Amino acid sequence: MTDSLLSKQQYDNFRDFLEDSCGIVLGDNKHYLVTSRLNKLTHEFSFDSLSTMLDELKRKNDAKLKERVIDAMTTNETSWFRDVYPFELLKENIIPEIINTNKPNRFRIWSAACSTGQEPYSISMTINEFQMKSPGKLSMPVEIVGTDISNTVLNLARRAEYDQLSVARGLPEEKKKLFFSCMDGDRWKLNDKVKSIVRFSEINLLQNYALIGKFDLIFCRNVLIYFSADMKSDILNRMAKILNPGGFLILGGSESPTGYSRAFDMVRFPKGVVYRLKDETS
Numbered sequence: 001m002t003d004s005l006l007s008k009q010q011y012d013n014f015r016d017f018l019e020d021s022c023g024i025v026l027g028d029n030k031h032y033l034v035t036s037r038l039n040k041l042t043h044e045f046s047f048d049s050l051s052t053m054l055d056e057l058k059r060k061n062d063a064k065l066k067e068r069v070i071d072a073m074t075t076n077e078t079s080w081f082r083d084v085y086p087f088e089l090l091k092e093n094i095i096p097e098i099i100n101t102n103k104p105n106r107f108r109i110w111s112a113a114c115s116t117g118q119e120p121y122s123i124s125m126t127i128n129e130f131q132m133k134s135p136g137k138l139s140m141p142v143e144i145v146g147t148d149i150s151n152t153v154l155n156l157a158r159r160a161e162y163d164q165l166s167v168a169r170g171l172p173e174e175k176k177k178l179f180f181s182c183m184d185g186d187r188w189k190l191n192d193k194v195k196s197i198v199r200f201s202e203i204n205l206l207q208n209y210a211l212i213g214k215f216d217l218i219f220c221r222n223v224l225i226y227f228s229a230d231m232k233s234d235i236l237n238r239m240a241k242i243l244n245p246g247g248f249l250i251l252g253g254s255e256s257p258t259g260y261s262r263a264f265d266m267v268r269f270p271k272g273v274v275y276r277l278k279d280e281t282s
């Protein structure tokens, strides 16, 4: 049987490794979480125990093992139109403002930490619906960039085929009919129109992302909760730098820039709260 017990030193080393490589902060008592998520990998990589695998991880820079360990420790939980209100705000408040101010000659949206694609594709469906209901109003090109630290989830996102269970999570029936086609009894394929304005790229939020260009809107939801206060500040301040003037930031329901970054003002719309880049000139 595989020995899954870790010494305090090994656990602390692993905590440091995880925080340094992807920002996730593990509490003091998460031994069970670590062993339950990593034991399978121990077998897969043919180590005789979890501690041997973690020692190897520390000693050698094995990119494949590192990637798989990070994959196993991250939570990829997501759903279509998660929390609903961000997509209503997008349709009712943000798109009209983008049109009225007529600022950008294209509308760029970043879905940071997008997991298997439900978030950027929900944004794309919202934009498609707006364009169908109000033809010609949003005439500028729209580009949505979905990023994540994990190539495994990004490959699933790029494929844009979902089983019955994932399709059922949050996707209203009328949107399923409008935007998906059934491949066989159990799998659903997203249509090309929704896919065509979304592209995916591997980005670790801890690292530099200045190269992906400027955005008018950033969705960064349900990922900052895993990071330390310093990391949250650093990420939010760097996101502020790549927002166009007046650009918006949408965070998860339990996340806020308050206490971490002064770069944003809170904006209350009837359906919920978003954050807007502060106008430094006022």
Ligand SMILES: C[S@@+](CC[C@H](N)C(=O)[O-])C[C@H]1O[C@@H](n2cnc3c(N)ncnc32)[C@H](O)[C@@H]1O
Binding pocket: 021, 022, 023, 024, 074, 075, 076, 077, 078, 079, 082, 112, 113, 114, 115, 116, 119, 147, 148, 149, 150, 153, 203, 204, 205, 206, 220, 221, 222, 223, 252
């Ligand atoms: C809980 S999911 C959130 C997905 C989506 N934003 C939503 O709200 O439904 C968190 C995602 O963050 C990604 N993630 C974790 N650490 C990351 C990092 N340092 N950089 C980029 N993505 C990261 C994980 O791979 C995972 O797919």
